[in-house]
Amino acid sequence: MNTQSNAVPEFPRDSRINDSQGIAPAAMPATRPMYWSIRRELWENRSIYIAPLAVAALALFGFLIATMGYALSVTDPALRRAALEGPYSFAMGLIMGTAFIVSVFYSLEALHGERRDRSILFWKSLPVSDLTTVLSKASIPLVILPLLSFAIVVVTELIMLGLSSLVLMGSGLNVATRWTPSSLLQMSLMLLYHLVTVHVLWHAPIYGWLLLVSGWARRAAFLWATLPWLAVCAVEKIAFNTTHFAALLGYRFMGGPEAITGPDSFLGPMTQLTPGRFLSSPGLWIGLVIAAGFLAAAVRLRRYQGPI
């Protein structure tokens, strides 16, 4: 790379293009292609940020109606408080659920869409390795979407807190509900922990599998991704009348039960968190190894894939 840069004739030297800026991208190939690949994914799949944002906006709109309409119309303070406190965790679950659906369908589409619309020919002509491409696509559900949904949830809850404080103050009630700024901070930490443990580490093999199928299947990626597992469950049930495999899938989907104790996952004290038990559970590490295997297979596969 360096020799190539040196071999460039001197005439554009005066322009800004071939200055240190021009040489710098060639010198740091490890991070720049990754950065621009992720930018590409965000440009191509705007649903990644539009869908959670739209759902958050809808939740806020509903909350506005609830505060302005419903909560102000009831006179019982307890009822009014309940009406104002209810939507917090509901909105949180809603945004995270949306992010999960977006992640699943993004992963199924990621390596399939570019083959389908033949743009893979262009993308493979760029000096970006298959590893970088696949990793950038895997980082969307594993890094970008959790961070994004975390940010959206926190902002949504802050706006809701402001609105409900206004309403409570205006009606002469004590502002200190269950949702004080300090409890909101604690909730954000719990939420971040939940996102990292469950949505990223625990679900990583699911996304790895979906990416692999999306890079492999010629059509009907969703059917290829789900039907084999369903079929295995059905065969086990009919042949041996047992449901071990279905229990295994459920265990993976329901999210690391080792990460937390207690039922009320976001409102309880921080002492409920059990990161040590989570990190030492074999299910986590087996899952991560499987996810890495799926991703490696997807990288390997992309080398030989063309348009379909």
Added chain:
Amino acid sequence: MNIQSNALPESFDSQEIATAAMAPTRPMYWSLRRELWENRSIYVAPLAVAAIYLVGFLISLYWLPRNMRALAATHAPANQRVELAMPYSHAAMLLMLIGFLVGIFYSLDALHSERRERSILFWKSLPVSDLTTVLSKAIIPLVVLPLLVFAVTVTLQVIMRLLAMAVLAMSGVGAATLWTRLPLFQMELVLLYGLIVLALWHAPIYCWFLLVSGWARRATFLWAVLPPLAIAALEYIAFHTKYLSLLLQDRLFGFAAGAFDLKDKSGVEVDPHFIPLAQLAPGRFLSSPSLWIGLVFAAICLAAAVRLRRYQGPV
């Protein structure tokens, strides 16, 4: 058309005129063939699942004589029917689920992928109207898939029954119990009725998905699923009511309560693994307003999809 045909030289025979004359059905037939060629998952998925299920059933045949003896010892003859019907009805339920999944993802893809891969330019260049194309795509989940699921399920059940009776006859338990306790055509009739009910009840879902697939530029599944869910959530947050989510739930699962009497005359709940013919309630199902409202909604979605396709090109 006639003037044109007459103006042609005589080597173009009556055949040419015949194809031009039967325009309404031939394009439809070939459009359906096209869909089946392009989307082989329509028949490959049910067949593959049926084959896999058969393998599992073959393994389970090893325990069948023992289970039959245990069943005869623990259950009164009148109660054996549900237990005996279990593997057959599980097969039917599994294949219905597969048919639903295939139908959903077929509908989401049907009008979208031809725009995505630009083949819509070719298909629109043919003398096939948008109406024919969209109808042929709607017929796949509404007619072809249910019929296919029915055929595959009945074939699978017949093979399973023959295998089970052969094993029972050879092991000395005797095949007569299976034959007499499990009436031959009853389960198949209930299955056919159930599939028709399901197709009618789910028609608005399929047609809505077709409309979205013809309209959305990307992320068809999200466009199809998120707006109803988001509006339901909005309703819950804003008014603390659940009308829309109950409506959606009823659209997905309500066919069971609508089309079957889930309790028999003495008020005992019917086991869904074996539904007697007396429990079918076609009259009530056909006279329920929500069925007809759903069908009207489906027709509106289809009309919108036809209208939309006129202006759509590659995305």
